[in-house]
Structures are given as C-alpha cells and as structure tokens.
Amino acid sequence: MVRQARAEQTRAAILRAAADVFDQFGYQTTSLGDIIAKAAVTKGALYFHFGSKAELAQAVVDMQHVSWMKIAEWAAAPGTRALNAMIKLSHALATQMINDPVIRGGIRLTLERGSLEHDGRTPYLDWIAMTAEFLNRAVEERDVEPTIDTAGVAHFIVGSFTGLQVLAQVLEERPKLNDTVAQMWRVLLPGLVPAPKLQDLLELAEETRANFIVQPAS
Amino acid sequence: MVRQARAEQTRAAILRAAADVFDQFGYQTTSLGDIIAKAAVTKGALYFHFGSKAELAQAVVDMQHVSWMKIAEWAAAPGTRALNAMIKLSHALATQMINDPVIRGGIRLTLERGSLEHDGRTPYLDWIAMTAEFLNRAVEERDVEPTIDTAGVAHFIVGSFTGLQVLAQVLEERPKLNDTVAQMWRVLLPGLVPAPKLQDLLELAEETRANFIVQPAS
Numbered sequence A, B: 001m002v003r004q005a006r007a008e009q010t011r012a013a014i015l016r017a018a019a020d021v022f023d024q025f026g027y028q029t030t031s032l033g034d035i036i037a038k039a040a041v042t043k044g045a046l047y048f049h050f051g052s053k054a055e056l057a058q059a060v061v062d063m064q065h066v067s068w069m070k071i072a073e074w075a076a077a078p079g080t081r082a083l084n085a086m087i088k089l090s091h092a093l094a095t096q097m098i099n100d101p102v103i104r105g106g107i108r109l110t111l112e113r114g115s116l117e118h119d120g121r122t123p124y125l126d127w128i129a130m131t132a133e134f135l136n137r138a139v140e141e142r143d144v145e146p147t148i149d150t151a152g153v154a155h156f157i158v159g160s161f162t163g164l165q166v167l168a169q170v171l172e173e174r175p176k177l178n179d180t181v182a183q184m185w186r187v188l189l190p191g192l193v194p195a196p197k198l199q200d201l202l203e204l205a206e207e208t209r210a211n212f213i214v215q216p217a218s
Helices: A002-029 A032-040 A044-051 A053-075 A082-099 A100-115 A117-140 A150-170 A174-194 A196-209 B001-031 B032-039 B043-049 B054-075 B084-100 B102-112 B118-140 B150-171 B174-192 B195-210
Strands: none
Touching: A002 A032, A002 A053, A002 A100, A002 A196, A002 B195, A032 A044, A032 A053, A032 B118, A053 A100, A053 A117, A082 A100, A082 A117, A082 A150, A082 A196, A082 B043, A100 A150, A100 B102, A117 A150, A117 B150, A150 A174, A150 A196, A150 B054, A150 B118, A150 B174, A174 A196, A174 B150, B001 B032, B001 B043, B001 B054, B001 B102, B032 B043, B054 B084, B054 B102, B054 B118, B084 B102, B084 B118, B084 B150, B084 B174, B084 B195, B118 B150, B150 B174, B174 B195
C-alpha cells in the first residue's frame, strides 16, 4: 500500500512537471529529458508511468479537461440560474488558468493539438454543446431573449473565450484574464438579456468578477 | 529583364506553395522537401530565394500581414464611417481567409508562432491598436456609445476574431466563417451602439455580410 501511494505521488509529480514544461515550451520543443529534470525523477520512473511524450501530453490534456468539467458541474449546481452559472464558470476557469500550471499546460496543448490532430475537436465541441445548454436554460428562465440563436451564440462565446486565452498567452497577460472575461460579459449581456433585466445582470456580473480573487502567479 | 520576371514568378510560386503546405501541416511538420514538391521547383531554386524554412515562414507571414493591412486601408477609405468600415473589414478578412491559401498559411503560422516566439505579439498588438482607433472614430461619429472602454473592447474584438479563426480551423468550418462573423456583430452591436441607431446598424451589418459572396473553397 505504501509503495502504491508512493507510485501515485510520483505519477502526479511527473504530470505536474510535464504540464509546466509543456506550458512554457509547447509540445514540439519539449523533450522527455526536460520533464525528467523538472520532476526530479529517474528516466525509469517516468517510463514506468508513461510510454511516450504523446501519452504524457494526453494525460495532461485529460486531467485538465476533467478538472474544467468538474468546475462546470460546480458552477451549474442546482438552484443556480443558468446565466449566473455561465458567468461564474467563465471566471472560475480564468482564475484556475492563472493559478494552476496543470490547467495552463492542458490549454496550451489543446490549442496546439487543435491545429495538429483531428481529435483536437472534442473539447471545443463539448464546450459549445454545454454553452448552448446553459443558454437554452437561460432562455427558459427568461434571462436570455427567446429570439437568440443559442447554438450560434454558444459557438461565438466558446470562440471568444478561446481567443482571449490565445491573446493572454501570446501577450503574456494571463494575470489580467478575469478583467478580460469581465469585459466580455459587459459587451455580450446587452445583446443577450431582456432590457428590463440588463442593469441587474450587469451588476451581478461585476459582483461575480469581484468574488474571484486571483493569487499572484507562481 | 525576362530572367528577372521569371525569378519573381518562381519566388511567388514558392511562397504560394509554402503557404499552402504550412496551412495544411503546420510549421513543425512541414519540410522544405514538401514545399519543393508542391512548388515543382528545384532545391537550388528554393535556396536561391530563401535560406531556410524559418525565412520562408517569415515571408508568408509578412505577405499575409501586408495583404490584410491593405484590406484595412481599403475598408477605411475616406467617407466610410468607422463602424461600417470595421464590419466591412471583418467580412473581407473572413472571405480572403476562405479563398486565399496564402492568407490561410499566414494565419496558421501566426497562431502557431504566437505560442512559440516573442515577436508573435506584433500582429496582435497592431490589430488591437487599429481596432481601438476605429472604435474611437466611431465614438466621435456617435455610432458607438461614449461610455464604452474602447481599448478594452478592441482587445475583446481581436480576441474573439482570433478565437473564431481557431474554431474554424479546428472544426474545419472555414467556409462558414462569414456566418460566424455575422453572428459576432449581432451579439456585439447591442452592447456598443446607441439604442436609437441599433436597428439601422444591425440591418447594415446584415447587408454588408450579404455583399461578401464566398467562392467554393479550392
């Protein structure tokens, strides 16, 4: 049992190190040697857990995707209105992206893989489907105008959120990601929300943003 | 003179072929051999014009950037209101992205380079500055609310447009890019435009979109 716990710790340490190195250097430039050095494990230990760089990258992406889907569940907890859940979710994802190297590594790999491989499509399609579901619920709750093309807007929101992550990475502005997301809601809400509810929902969006206090980046 | 014209033709053919191969396979996976085969030139001819794969990629990116900046000038021709110019420009860029392999190659390289190198920042910063200028003019022309944070919204628009290109590439939906851009304006305009002008500007955006008829992708 002790041996198993230690093996799991090593596996987790390798994954964290790999995510960190992938985040900094991207998939192509990263070597297994970089990851071994960062994790301070032996080559044998790494190969015991992961067969190749591709397998490690897949594990980082999977871990990040599972983690974000858990945040989505948390944000959509029963009793939360769908539009509130979307706003909360977007800030929670931005915050985690700033604070958690595993998430940053997973996102960078997803952005790179999307342009390399076909199965890079899945995370984007998952998020578009989930966002459309949120929007449909928000229409039922009368927080979003029924005339809205929810599938089209879901595509646009996921595209925007993706692009904001690209900009944050390229321009090295990740610590400002929550401000960027707040800006997104300020621009989007007037096009989505019935006029009589707009002021309240704009205020709710600002309050939600204020609830996410970001740790200084490590 | 004849020899020079022929050399320029060869150079242009190599650039087109390179852009096409970069667009399909990305920077890392592409070899100079792929480009030589696609351009149907000799290795000597390629090295006469370009010293390395990096130099070729830089030439494709430069050509694409110059081409897009020309489109921006055209869209912003004197007498065009700034908000109209932005809408026109976004559809012109989307259309060219669908029809012109050099543009597609340049964009793919810009997206990849952004995550690889520091000077990947320049095109994004150029577009954010230009968009902010358009928005400031649109405020003067009273097509955009004076309360708008034009720098913040410019950042958001460039981020969104970037993300929509990522999605179009990953999900292989490039032929629909003008529809996606039209969706963007439908969502954004209510948050930007004074209420009495909104209906007219929404209609203008739909008319602008209708003016861009996209050729079937080659």
